[in-house]
Amino acid sequence: RPPMARIEGATVVKVFDENRQHAENLSRFANVPVVASSLEEMLEGVDAIYIGDDLTMKQYQYARPFIEKGIPTFIDKPMADSVAAARDLMDLARWRKCLLMSSSGLKYTKEFAPVTSGEANVGDIVMACTMGPADLSLSRPFLFYGMHAVTLGHSLINSRPVEVFDVGDRGRTAVQVKYLNGAQLTVMCPHGVPVGFQGLVQGTRGSFYAKVTDSAHYYSTMLKEFLAMVEKGEQTFDLLQAVEVIQICCAAEESVRTGRPVRLG
The missing domain is CATH 3.30.360.10 (Dihydrodipicolinate Reductase; domain 2)
Known part of the structure; x- marks a missing residue:
């Protein structure tokens, strides 16, 4: 079993998936109290949104309504499936003054x-x-x-x-x-x-080599960085660097x- 880590400072209050059974399964597994019936329901009653990797590389398409409403948004990797789509998200976030983050851990x-x-x-x-x-x-x-x-x-x-x-x-x-x-x-x-x-x-001045072994650390630290950005209310994450990836x-x-x-x- 891979190592796990918990982070403080946020509570998952609502979940949505186009396949409702998947959302209900996640709700039971992670004790999420509300299963939304539509993406529009997710726009209300949240301070930030996490869009998970759905293995299609197109999960970014869910982000636009949240960014347009100014809801701080995290998009799991990859940020988009094309440079044009990634730049569009960055430009939209800047225009709407919406906090946006997307990164590999x-x-x-x-x-x-x-x-x-x-x-x-x-x-x-x-x-x-x-x-x-x-x-x-x-x-x-x-x-x-x-x-x-x-x-x-x-x-x-x-x-x-x-x-x-x-x-x-x-x-x-x-x-x-x-x-x-x-x-x-x-x-x-x-x-x-x-x-x-x-x-x-x-x-x-010198060299450095390392193997990465602690996935719980890097993934939880990434989410902590997102929460810290939301709490500060400033775009502290380097979006251009993410687009460059x-x-x-x-x-x-x-x-x-x-x-x-x-x-x-």
């Missing part, structure tokens, strides 16, 4: 906290390599699951990506990302082998089709 690993806090003393990151699964049986595996390893590396480098090139083969994905500050990231997703999330970074994943798919590097606008 790999942005919040405790194993790489020494890098982001400066404790590891690696200096400015010049190169990074991250690795994780992206099973070929999945639809659009690099976007659906490879984006976890992308998020890990992209959030550590914390610069603007400018070019993406898939230099691997089917089942041996290797995506190179170049950044505005000169840093480079390689994301590797081998199929059919027991690979876990891990990463190596090389900075101007989608950019990188979609550009990698284009690079596979063309066999060439893809420049990002």
Whole structure:
């Protein structure tokens, strides 16, 4: 059984699914008092909304009415299934002044906290390599699951990506990302082998390697960050960085089709 964690500061008061039986099952399992009969019912009586991953990569389509009403919204990964859709959500949230967050939990690993806090003393990151699964049986595996390893590396480098090139083969994905500050990231997703999330970074003062093992920590920390943003009432989450993860994943798919590097606008 995977590790579990509970977070304080919020109560789930209502649940909706287009398949009512699924919603009722979740209500019983998680002690949610109200099963809504429609999406419109979810717009009332809530302080924030969580939209879970439904395995279609289209769960973002539920977000618009909440954003338009100004209800703080969390969209489970991926943020959208295209760059255009992700940008549209970001623009709508800014226009409506609505708090919005969407991320892989790999942005919040405790194993790489020494890098982001400066404790590891690696200096400015010049190169990074991250690795994780992206099973070929999945639809659009690099976007659906490879984006976890992308998020890990992209959030550590914390610069603007400018070019993406898939230099691997089917089942041996290797995506190179170049950044505005000169840093480079390689994301590797081998199929059919027991690979876990891990990463190596090389900075101007040193290097750091870690395997990610505590999923309860990174997922609960991500949700705590969302609650903290809601309580503060300010857009503290970097939406552009989240959109860039989608950019990188979609550009990698284009690079596979063309066999060439893809420049990002």
